[in-house]
Amino acid sequence: MEESVILREGYARLKKTRTVFIGGLLALLVILVGVAVTLGSAGFTVGESYLAILAGLFPETFTAPEMADVIVWDYRLHRVLFAVVAGFGLAVAGSVMQGILRNPLASPFTLGISSAAATGASVAIVLGAGFVGGEYLIIANAFLFALLASVAIYGMARYRGVSSETMILAGIALMYLFSAVTSLLQYVGTAEELQAVVFWMFGSVGKSTWPKLGLVTLVIACTVPYLIYRAWDLNALAEGDEVAAGLGVPVERSMMVFMMVASLITAVIICFTGTIGFIGLVAPHITRMAIGGDYRTLIPASGLVGAVLLLAADSVGRSILAPQVLPVGIVTAFLGVPFFIYLFMHRRDA
Amino acid sequence: MALLSVDDLSFAYRDRTVLSRISFSVDAGEVLGLVGPNGCGKTTLIKCVDGMLSPQEGKVVLGGRDLGGMHRREVARAMAYVPQSAGNQTASTVFETVLMGRRPYLNWTVSPGDEERVAAALDLLDLGGLAFRKVAELSGGERQRVMIARALVQETGVILLDEPTSNLDIRHQMAVMEVLHGLAEEKGLAVVIALHDLNLAATYCHRLLVLAEGSIYGYGAPEEVLTPEMLGSVYGIEAVVKQDLPAPYVVPVRPGRLKEGV
Numbered sequence: 001m002e003e004s005v006i007l008r009e010g011y012a013r014l015k016k017t018r019t020v021f022i023g024g025l026l027a028l029l030v031i032l033v034g035v036a037v038t039l040g041s042a043g044f045t046v047g048e049s050y051l052a053i054l055a056g057l058f059p060e061t062f063t064a065p066e067m068a069d070v071i072v073w074d075y076r077l078h079r080v081l082f083a084v085v086a087g088f089g090l091a092v093a094g095s096v097m098q099g100i101l102r103n104p105l106a107s108p109f110t111l112g113i114s115s116a117a118a119t120g121a122s123v124a125i126v127l128g129a130g131f132v133g134g135e136y137l138i139i140a141n142a143f144l145f146a147l148l149a150s151v152a153i154y155g156m157a158r159y160r161g162v163s164s165e166t167m168i169l170a171g172i173a174l175m176y177l178f179s180a181v182t183s184l185l186q187y188v189g190t191a192e193e194l195q196a197v198v199f200w201m202f203g204s205v206g207k208s209t210w211p212k213l214g215l216v217t218l219v220i221a222c223t224v225p226y227l228i229y230r231a232w233d234l235n236a237l238a239e240g241d242e243v244a245a246g247l248g249v250p251v252e253r254s255m256m257v258f259m260m261v262a263s264l265i266t267a268v269i270i271c272f273t274g275t276i277g278f279i280g281l282v283a284p285h286i287t288r289m290a291i292g293g294d295y296r297t298l299i300p301a302s303g304l305v306g307a308v309l310l311l312a313a314d315s316v317g318r319s320i321l322a323p324q325v326l327p328v329g330i331v332t333a334f335l336g337v338p339f340f341i342y343l344f345m346h347r348r349d350a
Numbered sequence: 351m352a353l354l355s356v357d358d359l360s361f362a363y364r365d366r367t368v369l370s371r372i373s374f375s376v377d378a379g380e381v382l383g384l385v386g387p388n389g390c391g392k393t394t395l396i397k398c399v400d401g402m403l404s405p406q407e408g409k410v411v412l413g414g415r416d417l418g419g420m421h422r423r424e425v426a427r428a429m430a431y432v433p434q435s436a437g438n439q440t441a442s443t444v445f446e447t448v449l450m451g452r453r454p455y456l457n458w459t460v461s462p463g464d465e466e467r468v469a470a471a472l473d474l475l476d477l478g479g480l481a482f483r484k485v486a487e488l489s490g491g492e493r494q495r496v497m498i499a500r501a502l503v504q505e506t507g508v509i510l511l512d513e514p515t516s517n518l519d520i521r522h523q524m525a526v527m528e529v530l531h532g533l534a535e536e537k538g539l540a541v542v543i544a545l546h547d548l549n550l551a552a553t554y555c556h557r558l559l560v561l562a563e564g565s566i567y568g569y570g571a572p573e574e575v576l577t578p579e580m581l582g583s584v585y586g587i588e589a590v591v592k593q594d595l596p597a598p599y600v601v602p603v604r605p606g607r608l609k610e611g612v
Binding site for chain 1: 423
């Protein structure tokens with residue numbers, strides 16, 4: 001009986017570590033938001049930034065320093081929050097894909113979804129063709145192509161029998177196909193079009209607006225609680241299809257639902273940002289190393305790690321060559337690649 | 351009463367028949383060994399019994415109910431399945447991996463009762479000291495015991511295991527089989543194990559079912575089933591079966607050497 005008490009205490013400690021980790025990330029994120037808002041040509045202190053944020057929320061109680069409220073609310077805050085939300089969503093999508101596909105390399109990037117979005121954007125930029133016209137052409141195309149890619153993965157997996165291998169192979173095949181189409185479009189496009197495609201593919205949160213932020217936040221607010229609610233099914237699926245089936249999980253249906261939800265989150269983010277790699281890959285790995293693989297905590301914690309990483313990368317990108325702004329996609333790649341190499345050099349169980 | 355019975359079951363992948371008219375039953379407290387050469391349909395049979403594959407004909411009756419009419423969660427409360435490959439790559443600890451066996455009962459939170467059951471199963475399988483190690487870091491034998499512990503906390507009457515002793519040395523093979531045999535006899539579980547090692551099967555199973563090319567070749571106590579004739583026609587080997595030991599023991603002999611006297 002004593003043994004049982006020791007074991008339960010051990011599990012309680014594990015749960016506490018997770019709570020502390022998530023709490024710490026939240027605190028870090030709040031601080032980072034304040035710091036990120038101060039970055040830019042008009043210099044404020046962190047305190048002034050917070051004051052400006054609070055003044056916008058509670059105008060009765062707080063008054064912002066002159067100009068600070070306009071600059072913070074109209075120019076900086078939505079960008080900073082967009083980085084937070086995009087990083088959160090990409091990391092959650094990555095953690096779900098890695099779990100159901102049981103592959104540490106699975107992410108929106110490696111499964112062809114980002115490539116498909118890039119192709120969609122290229123089609124809009126170079127050919128001017130798309131499903132909706134006007135200023136939303138590029139965004140809508142990127143979004144629809146990203147969903148198209150996941151539907152194609154679904155279709156191929158369905159035909160061949162749903163398993164992690166078929167989905168990964170289908171995803172990799174699509175990634176090459178879409179990359180080739182994008183290259184072709186770049187080849188036939190004019191210099192300006194080529195530049196626009198390349199800029200789109202860099203990935204940036206610079207094009208954010210409050211309505212875009214609202215839409216992405218809405219999608220994440222609707223999907224992430226559902227994923228957390230089904231965390232036990234994700235836990236079981238991460239152990240293998242047969243194990244999950246033996247534990248009563250409807251395997252094929254669940255894999256498809258999770259894949260679609262992860263794709264939707266990805267698509268709604270990258271259609272506004274362009275390709276941001278490595279967040280979806282790296283954030284779940286960092287989180288697993290820190291607090292283990294229980295999806296009940298892995299999902300929110302991965303999201304927070306992703307948010308911190310993307311916001312930090314964007315802040316670095318905004319300040320390192322100031323007043324030039326380096327696209328965040330480039331910064332995340334520079335941060336991500338060394339980590340990626342570290343990962344496969346040091347993984348004991350690889 | 352039989353906890354599990356399989357009635358006239360047939361299964362085909364497209365037009366290739368894999369299992370044909372299989373019937374057997376397993377009582378509480380019984381260990382049934384499924385033996386037969388590679389590709390004879392052992393794994394397919396286990397997957398049909400667990401409901402992962404749907405047989406074209408026949409039925410599986412679990413605790414008096416037709417498996418076809420049961421919800422997956424109900425099945426998971428009545429029958430646990432330990433698949434062949436224990437290739438666990440997740441970052442989960444032993445404790446959490448075993449806790450996953452409670453999934454058919456959990457809503458979202460883990461109750462103290464769930465934790466108690468996990469602790470008890472870890473204790474029973476001598477895994478207490480490894481509880482907060484990662485499963486991926488364990489040895490093959492330890493990992494196999496983790497999988498069995500997970501099946502135990504599912505609190506089912508029936509446990510199916512596909513090759514639980516492959517990749518284990520003889521000491522760990524015996525340790526795993528001792529645990530399973532003990533569980534069947536002490537807790538009244540019905541245990542079905544697909545095994546390659548005939549001698550291990552003879553030592554620990556109450557009855558053996560010999561599959562050959564998807565059909566039942568023999569079904570009964572080890573001493574009835576393990577005969578030189580069976581080994582000749584099912585496996586195509588020459589062998590002597592020693593009957594003067596606690597369990598029948600198969601000694602394979604090189605082709606043509608048997609007549610020269612052993």
